[in-house]
Amino acid sequence: MRATTHKTIRDLSRQRSQVIAVGVTIMLGVMLYVASAGAFLNLKASYGDIYDRLHFADFVATGGDAAAVASAAQAAGATEATTRTQFDPPFLIDGTELIGRVVGVPTGTQPTVDGLDVQTGTYLAASATDAVLLERHAAETFSLAVGDTLKVFVQGSWHTVTVQGIVSSPEYVWPARSAQEPLADSHSFAVIFVPETTAQAWAGTGPNQALVLLPPDASAAVSSGVEQAMRTAGAIDVVAQAQQASNATLGLDLAGFKEMSAAFPFLFLTAAAIASYVLLARRILMERPVIGTLMAAGTRKGRLLWHYLSQGLAIGLIGAIVGVVLGALVTGPITTAYTSAIGVPETIVNQHPQHIVVGLLVGALVGLLGATAPALMAARTAPAEAMRSASPVNRPGWWSRLVARLRWLPVSTRMALRDVVRSRRRTGATMLGTVLALILILASVGMMTSMAHGMTTQFTLISREDATVTMDASVAGADQQLAALPDVTTVEPTVVGQVTAIFDGNSYTTTLQGFEPTTVMHGFRAPDGQWLTLPADGVFVGVSLAHTLHATVGDTITLATETGSTQVQLAGLVSEPMGTGIYSTNATAAGIVSKSGVATYLVKFVDGTDRTAMRNEVTQLPGVAAYTDARALAATIDQYLGLFWAFVGVMIILGAILSFTVIFVTMAVNIVERTNELATLRAAGVPLRRIAGALATENLLATVLGIPFGLVVGVISANAFLTSFNSDIFQFQLVLDWWVLPVASVGVLLAAAVSQWPAIRAVRKIDVARVVRERAT
Numbered sequence: 030m031r032a033t034t035h036k037t038i039r040d041l042s043r044q045r046s047q048v049i050a051v052g053v054t055i056m057l058g059v060m061l062y063v064a065s066a067g068a069f070l071n072l073k074a075s076y077g078d079i080y081d082r083l084h085f086a087d088f089v090a091t092g093g094d095a096a097a098v099a100s101a102a103q104a105a106g107a108t109e110a111t112t113r114t115q116f117d118p119p120f121l122i123d124g125t126e127l128i129g130r131v132v133g134v135p136t137g138t139q140p141t142v143d144g145l146d147v148q149t150g151t152y153l154a155a156s157a158t159d160a161v162l163l164e165r166h167a168a169e170t171f172s173l174a175v176g177d178t179l180k181v182f183v184q185g186s187w188h189t190v191t192v193q194g195i196v197s198s199p200e201y202v203w204p205a206r207s208a209q210e211p212l213a214d215s216h217s218f219a220v221i222f223v224p225e226t227t228a229q230a231w232a233g234t235g236p237n238q239a240l241v242l243l244p245p246d247a248s249a250a251v252s253s254g255v256e257q258a259m260r261t262a263g264a265i266d267v268v269a270q271a272q273q274a275s276n277a278t279l280g281l282d283l284a285g286f287k288e289m290s291a292a293f294p295f296l297f298l299t300a301a302a303i304a305s306y307v308l309l310a311r312r313i314l315m316e317r318p319v320i321g322t323l324m325a326a327g328t329r330k331g332r333l334l335w336h337y338l339s340q341g342l343a344i345g346l347i348g349a350i351v352g353v354v355l356g357a358l359v360t361g362p363i364t365t366a367y368t369s370a371i372g373v374p375e376t377i378v379n380q381h382p383q384h385i386v387v388g389l390l391v392g393a394l395v396g397l398l399g400a401t402a403p404a405l406m407a408a409r410t411a412p413a414e415a416m417r418s419a420s421p422v423n424r425p426g427w428w429s430r431l432v433a434r435l436r437w438l439p440v441s442t443r444m445a446l447r448d449v450v451r452s453r454r455r456t457g458a459t460m461l462g463t464v465l466a467l468i469l470i471l472a473s474v475g476m477m478t479s480m481a482h483g484m485t486t487q488f489t490l491i492s493r494e495d496a497t498v499t500m501d502a503s504v505a506g507a508d509q510q511l512a513a514l515p516d517v518t519t520v521e522p523t524v525v526g527q528v529t530a531i532f533d534g535n536s537y538t539t540t541l542q543g544f545e546p547t548t549v550m551h552g553f554r555a556p557d558g559q560w561l562t563l564p565a566d567g568v569f570v571g572v573s574l575a576h577t578l579h580a581t582v583g584d585t586i587t588l589a590t591e592t593g594s595t596q597v598q599l600a601g602l603v604s605e606p607m608g609t610g611i612y613s614t615n616a617t618a619a620g621i622v623s624k625s626g627v628a629t630y631l632v633k634f635v636d637g638t639d640r641t642a643m644r645n646e647v648t649q650l651p652g653v654a655a656y657t658d659a660r661a662l663a664a665t666i667d668q669y670l671g672l673f674w675a676f677v678g679v680m681i682i683l684g685a686i687l688s689f690t691v692i693f694v695t696m697a698v699n700i701v702e703r704t705n706e707l708a709t710l711r712a713a714g715v716p717l718r719r720i721a722g723a724l725a726t727e728n729l730l731a732t733v734l735g736i737p738f739g740l741v742v743g744v745i746s747a748n749a750f751l752t753s754f755n756s757d758i759f760q761f762q763l764v765l766d767w768w769v770l771p772v773a774s775v776g777v778l779l780a781a782a783v784s785q786w787p788a789i790r791a792v793r794k795i796d797v798a799r800v801v802r803e804r805a806t
Contacts, residue, residue, distance in 0.1 A: 345396020
C-alpha cells in the first residue's frame with residue numbers, strides 16, 4: 030500500500046466524527062432524492078395505470094348538442110367520442126341529505142370512455158332499471174354495501190334505488206365535485222352511475238356531455254384541433270384532462286411533492302459539499318509542512334491532487350451507498366402511505382435503477398466538488414513556502430487592532446472577536462451552514478403556517494357560514510323553520526348555479542353564487558386586502574379566473590348556462606385561498622342560473638353548537654334535500670394534506686440535523702486546525718473554561734452573523750416553494766407568524782451551542798506534550 034494511501038486511511042480515521050457527519054449529510058440528501066423521486070414516479074404510475082386502463086377522457090365538453098359535438102371531435106381526429114347525461118340532484122343516504130351527482134352509463138357493457146372498475150358487486154345489466162353503481166368514496170363514507178338502498182330526488186319526488194356495485198372511476202380518484210370545490214365535507218357529495226336512459230328520464234333532457242379520447246401520441250396540433258372543433262360545434266365549455274377536477278387536485282399535490290423532492294435533497298447535498306470543503310481545506314492549511322515535504326521529496330502534483338480528491342470521493346461514495354439503500358427501502362412505504370391517505374384504489378411500487386445510479390453519481394460528485402478546491406490548493410503549494418510554517422500568518426488588520434484596544438473586555442472575548450474576521454473562510458463556512466439550515470427550516474415552516482393561515486382565512490373571514498341547507502322550493506316558510514331552531518342565529522338565502530365564463534375566446538366553468546347585498550355569510554377580499562361590498566349590478570370574479578380569461582375590471586364577460594347566456598360587467602376582483610368563483614347579488618344570480626326546484630340557505634350557529642346534533646335536527650325538517658357542514662371540510666383538508674404535513678415535519682427535523690451537522694464539522698475542524706494555538710494556551714496555564722468560552726463565542730458570533738442572511742434567503746425560498754403550489758384551485762400567500770423567525774433563529778443558535786460540546790471535548794483531549802514535541806521536530 031502506498032504511503033499516500035496509508036495517509037488517506039489514517040486521516041479519515043483521525044477525523045472520523047467529522048467524516049461521519051459529512052457522510053451522514055450526503056446520505057440524507059441521497060436518501061431523500063431516491064425515496065421522494067421514486068415515490069413521485071410510483072404515484073404517477075399508479076394514477077396512470079387507472080387512467081389508461083379505464084380510458085380516462087382527454088376532453089369533456091359540456092353544453093350544446095352533445096351528439097354533434099362528439100361527431101365533430103371524431104371528424105377532427107379523436108379516436109373515440111361518446112355522450113352521456115350528468116346532473117346534480119339531492120340524495121338521501123342513511124338519513125343524510127346531500128347534493129349528489131348522477132352520471133349516465135350504458136348498460137350491459139362498460140363505457141368506452143371513462144370506464145368503471147367494479148370492486149364489489151356486478152356491472153349494470155341490460156335490464157337494469159332501479160339499480161345503480163355507487164362510487165367507492167361515498168360507499169366508504171356512508172358504510173354502504175351491495176344491496177343497500179339510497180334515494181334520489183328527481184321530478185319532485187324521492188326515487189329509491191339499489192346499489193348493485195361499488196366502483197372506482199378515473200374521474201373521482203380524488204372525490205372533487207368541481208375545480209372550485211376540490212375539498213368538501215365527505216358527507217356532502219356522492220356519485221352514482223345509472224343507466225343512460227334513466228339519467229335522461231330523471232333529468233328531463235338529452236345527453237349534455239361529450240367525452241373524447243385522443244390518439245395515444247396525439248400532437249399538440251391534433252389536440253388543439255379537436256378542442257376547437259368541439260367549441261365550433263356548440264360546446265359551451267371544454268375541459269382538458271389536466272384541468273379535470275380530480276386530476277387537477279391530485280396533480281397540484283404531486284407538483285408540490287415533486288418540487289420538494291428535488292429542492293430539499295439539493296439543500297442537503299449542498300451542505301454536504303460545503304462541509305466536505307471545510308473539512309479538507311482546513312486540514313490542508315494545517316498540513317502545509319507535510320505537503321511541502323512530500324513535494325520536495327518528489328511527489329507528483331497529480332498524485333497529491335488525487336490524494337485529497339480520493340478522500341472526498343470516499344466520503345461521498347460511502348454516504349451515497351448507504352443513502353441509496355435506505356432510499357430504496359423507504360420508497361415503497363412512502364408511496365403506500367400517500368395512496369392510502371388519498372384513497373387511491375391501486376398502488377404501484379417499482380424500484381427505479383436510474384435513481385440509484387444518479388444517487389451514487391451525485392453522492393460521489395458532491396464529495397469530489399467539496400474536495401476539488403482544497404486539492405487544487407494543495408497541488409499548487411510551493412514546497413519552500415509550505416515548509417516555513419504550518420499556516421500562513423496574516424498581518425493584523427484594522428479590526429484586530431481595534432479589538433486589541435478593547436481592554437475592558439475579557440481576553441477570551443477579544444480573541445473570539447478577532448478570529449471572526451481573521452479567519453474569513455472559517456467564518457464564511459459557518460455563516461453559509463447557518464443560511465442553509467434556515468432555508469430548509471423556513472421553507473418548511475413557511476409553507477405550513479401559510480397554508481394553515483389560508484385555511485383559517487377561507488373558513489372564518491371569507492366563507493363565514495356554518496352550514497348550507499338545500500330545501501324543496503315548494504315548501505313554504507323554509508327559512509323560518511331554519512331560523513326557529515334554538516342554536517341558529519342567522520339564515521340567508523343564496524342562489525347557486527354552474528356557469529361558464531367566456532371572454533375574448535377564453536372560457537372557464539365555475540360556480541356563480543349570489544348573496545344578499547348586505548350579506549354576513551361571505552367576505553369579499555380584494556387583492557390589496559380591502560374588503561368589498563357586492564355591486565348592485567355586475568359580478569366579482571377570482572383573480573386567477575380573470576387571468577385565465579385575460580379580462581380586467583370593467584370588461585363585459587359572458588356567463589353561459591345550459592339554458593342560455595347573459596352578459597355582465599366584471600365589477601371587481603376578489604382574492605381567496607381556495608377556489609375560483611363568481612359572486613353577485615341574489616337578484617343578479619337569479620336572472621342568470623336556471624331554476625332547479627330547490628332553495629338554498631346559508632346558516633350560522635351559536636358558538637359551541639353540537640354539529641352532529643344540528644345535522645340530525647336540520648335534516649329532520651320537512652323538505653330538506655341536502656345539508657353541508659362547512660366546518661367538516663377540515664377533516665377532508667387534513668386528509669388531502671396529511672402526507673404534506675408529515676413531509677414538512679420531517680423537513681423541520683432534518684433542518685435541525687443539517688444545522689447541527691454543518692456547524693459541528695466547522696467547529697471540529699476549527700479545533701484540529703488550531704491545535705498548536707490551543708495547546709500553547711493550555712501549556713501557558715489558560716483554563717479550559719476560558720479557552721472553551723473563546724471558541725464558543727467565536728463560533729456563535731459567526732452563527733449570529735449568518736442568521737440575518739439566512740432569514741432573508743429563507744423567506745425568499747419559502748415564498749418560492751409556496752408559489753409552486755398556486756393554481757386556479759389554490760392561491761396561497763406567504764404568511765409567517767410572529768414567532769417563526771425568532772424561533773428559527775434560536776433553533777439554529779441552539780444547534781450551534783450543542784455542537785460546542787464535542788468541540789470542547791476535543792480541546793480537553795489535546796496532548797500538550799505531543800504537540801510540543803511535534804513542533805520541536
